[in-house]
Amino acid sequence: MSVPAIRLERRARVELGDFPVDAAWSADGRALLVAGGEGWLLWIAIADTAAGAQRLGTHAGGALAVAWQNGGQQFASSGQDGEVRLWDARTREARVIHSDSTWSERLAWSANGRLLAVATGRALQVFGSDGVLRTPLPEQSGVIAAIAWRGKSSELASVGNGGAQLHRLEPELLSREYAWQGACLTASWSPDGRVLASGMQDGSVHFWNVAAGTQSQMRGYGAKVALTSWSANSRLLATAADELIIVWDFSGRGPEGSEPLQLGAHTARLTQLSFQPKGSLLAAGGRDHRLTLWRTAQPQQPVDADMYTDEVALLRWSNDGTQLAVADRSGALNLYSLRA
Amino acid sequence: MNKRVPVTVLTGFLGSGKTTLLNRILSEQHGKRIAVIENEFGEVAVDHELVIGAQEEIFETANGCICCTVRGDLIRVLNQLRKRRDRFDYVLIETTGLADPGPVAQTFFVDEDLREEFQLDAIVALVDAAHIAGQLASVPTAADQIGFADVLLLNKIDLVSEAQLARTERELRAINGTARIVRSHMAELPLAQVLDLGAFDLDRALAVDAAFLQPQQPFEWAGSYTLAAGQHVVHTGSQPHEHGHDHDHEHHHDHAHDHDHAAGLKEVGVVVLQASEPGMAGIELLVPAAAAAFAQASDRLSSGAKLETGRHQRLQLGAHADFQLQIPAAGNWVLFCEHAPAEFGFSLPRAQLTGEGEYGSHHHESEITSIGIEDARPLNAEKVNEWLSYLLQSRGQDILRMKGVLNFRGEQRRYVFHGVHMIFDGQLERPWGDAARLNRLVFIGRKLDRAELEAGFESCIA
Numbered sequence: 001m002s003v004p005a006i007r008l009e010r011r012a013r014v015e016l017g018d019f020p021v022d023a024a025w026s027a028d029g030r031a032l033l034v035a036g037g038e039g040w041l042l043w044i045a046i047a048d049t050a051a052g053a054q055r056l057g058t059h060a061g062g063a064l065a066v067a068w069q070n071g072g073q074q075f076a077s078s079g080q081d082g083e084v085r086l087w088d089a090r091t092r093e094a095r096v097i098h099s100d101s102t103w104s105e106r107l108a109w110s111a112n113g114r115l116l117a118v119a120t121g122r123a124l125q126v127f128g129s130d131g132v133l134r135t136p137l138p139e140q141s142g143v144i145a146a147i148a149w150r151g152k153s154s155e156l157a158s159v160g161n162g163g164a165q166l167h168r169l170e171p172e173l174l175s176r177e178y179a180w181q182g183a184c185l186t187a188s189w190s191p192d193g194r195v196l197a198s199g200m201q202d203g204s205v206h207f208w209n210v211a212a213g214t215q216s217q218m219r220g221y222g223a224k225v226a227l228t229s230w231s232a233n234s235r236l237l238a239t240a241a242d243e244l245i246i247v248w249d250f251s252g253r254g255p256e257g258s259e260p261l262q263l264g265a266h267t268a269r270l271t272q273l274s275f276q277p278k279g280s281l282l283a284a285g286g287r288d289h290r291l292t293l294w295r296t297a298q299p300q301q302p303v304d305a306d307m308y309t310d311e312v313a314l315l316r317w318s319n320d321g322t323q324l325a326v327a328d329r330s331g332a333l334n335l336y337s338l339r340a
Numbered sequence: 341m342n343k344r345v346p347v348t349v350l351t352g353f354l355g356s357g358k359t360t361l362l363n364r365i366l367s368e369q370h371g372k373r374i375a376v377i378e379n380e381f382g383e384v385a386v387d388h389e390l391v392i393g394a395q396e397e398i399f400e401t402a403n404g405c406i407c408c409t410v411r412g413d414l415i416r417v418l419n420q421l422r423k424r425r426d427r428f429d430y431v432l433i434e435t436t437g438l439a440d441p442g443p444v445a446q447t448f449f450v451d452e453d454l455r456e457e458f459q460l461d462a463i464v465a466l467v468d469a470a471h472i473a474g475q476l477a478s479v480p481t482a483a484d485q486i487g488f489a490d491v492l493l494l495n496k497i498d499l500v501s502e503a504q505l506a507r508t509e510r511e512l513r514a515i516n517g518t519a520r521i522v523r524s525h526m527a528e529l530p531l532a533q534v535l536d537l538g539a540f541d542l543d544r545a546l547a548v549d550a551a552f553l554q555p556q557q558p559f560e561w562a563g564s565y566t567l568a569a570g571q572h573v574v575h576t577g578s579q580p581h582e583h584g585h586d587h588d589h590e591h592h593h594d595h596a597h598d599h600d601h602a603a604g605l606k607e608v609g610v611v612v613l614q615a616s617e618p619g620m621a622g623i624e625l626l627v628p629a630a631a632a633a634f635a636q637a638s639d640r641l642s643s644g645a646k647l648e649t650g651r652h653q654r655l656q657l658g659a660h661a662d663f664q665l666q667i668p669a670a671g672n673w674v675l676f677c678e679h680a681p682a683e684f685g686f687s688l689p690r691a692q693l694t695g696e697g698e699y700g701s702h703h704h705e706s707e708i709t710s711i712g713i714e715d716a717r718p719l720n721a722e723k724v725n726e727w728l729s730y731l732l733q734s735r736g737q738d739i740l741r742m743k744g745v746l747n748f749r750g751e752q753r754r755y756v757f758h759g760v761h762m763i764f765d766g767q768l769e770r771p772w773g774d775a776a777r778l779n780r781l782v783f784i785g786r787k788l789d790r791a792e793l794e795a796g797f798e799s800c801i802a
Contacts (some may be wrong), residue, residue: 019423145412182399182402202399269452
């Protein structure tokens, strides 16, 4: 079977002038929001061949997270000033919906764009799209490391030291504990909502097959597993702790007892790893200043690559999977399209 | 790769002066831009934009390995900070008094992100001179904090007598034989004593205090007196009230502890020997004989009893207990005491003290001690590797810190290593050159066995 060659086409380049901390594509893929380490929020309008950046505002001390409302016209930002702001994308004006001495490090919109989850230290809050606080969730036992909505449902997973919690918000709040000794760093739901995967500080990946009521873990990583990403078809989970990409196959009876796929092209630890939404490509960036694009069916070498002058610090696919935004630590941001 | 940002960890109990020191460091003109990570109860008063709060969170692993235990909050906060690296060039971490320094130190070796960006410079423990004895007796983590430290900042020295300071220093020294002890009042001291010490740098010379490397004596103190023949009265039991002028109301609960501790001595071993000359010189000549006498069986003496020369006797202490010292001939007589005089209210009226010597404390409350080995014989590198690997696997939980410079046979360069629990780092460094090729190793830890460590070292001789 011959596979058409796919290449990254660099369409525009923007100098952010700041360390990129987080970024989010607009729902329609025509704008990219970037949160900067010095606090700036940058709005990058995407034209066919060029991109212009506009500063929207700052979070004093540094921005932490930015998240675009799925299918909507709003986005949320948080920063080291302790604030969470809800922005109207049309007027580009914001209001503060939460303020605390503790940082709100994680923001996540539900699939239907109606709920915004905010993790602040041990506290987990859910706001409506009107910015009004909904049902308060119970205080977590540890600081929340990551949050993720389960598929298209209104169930929210939060992970941290000591395992995961799953909060069903409708019709009434129901929280379930999934305890596991160890510090969870990431929360990745398979897109079909069956399996919650979490990269761990102790160099393992833990899986909760919530649908089946089982759990398992994969050990043997040489370092903490800070990167986990599912393929769109929920078959593959890409993970990385060092310079090697480890891909677990969940088809059949796997991944227990199976040999994972190993994708090796980077020469330093990976910093970014993300499967293409609505596709099968996998993009990775590392401390070796390299960006690589993979087809897991061709694990021998990447299908394309690009070089940066500093470690790759940011990598975000647009929602439709046709555009890719990548930035390095010095603030050089490239926008790519996929060309067959 | 960018130069890594140095990190100093400040430990110490509430009231030891951490906040005072932090405020002083932040307000002083030193040309450094310092980011401060405070514990959640901290209160830095200075208006400073890079002060960040952190809630202590320990990450343990499913396999329970102690060296994988790290501070999750520090990883999180420092990962955010590293994105603003051009804003600061130094990091200070303040821990709560109860925090275990182990995970704090290990975080900088275990976590990949931090290891690449930050370098642990030193662990500085603030010690409240007036209260440390009580804290050591009542709080298990107090000894851990002392044992882990590179610098022991003995603070609030104006609140205690010189005698108590000396006793406290001996006690600290017994737990941690390598830390530099710095005395201060209101945490006033040159910042060079606290910052940029490079205590974890392998390429800096290993500074080991030679004193604790000496064998331990069964006595803590010896005093030489010029005495006439006949009977002399030895007073004991009037407990020193050194805290009378301490008006630090915050710590009244600790006060009681201190007195209990001082009053806890029920008896003290004593040996009186005749010296050939006055002063220290005479004492030193008698040390082997005194040690031999202490090893002999002893008699217990109650208040009023006769204290004879030449043999080991144990004075039973009370509120006021006096003993009749029988001196057979006029001359220089040395009293070797199991404890320092201040600890049991010792005095010998109308006698001239011509010299005194202090020997390491040996009755500390803590099970944490330092053991040093100094030996010139060349070692077999492979055997050292085997021994240290075994030691880390079998005793890593108990070993807080270890450091050393080793003389490998046939190797022109010195091998330098250090470790925190089971984390080990070692490499060949500068050539020996004209320096004496001397192995020096130090272990600080819980329930260390000198014989076991010496046997292990012996097995490495090439």
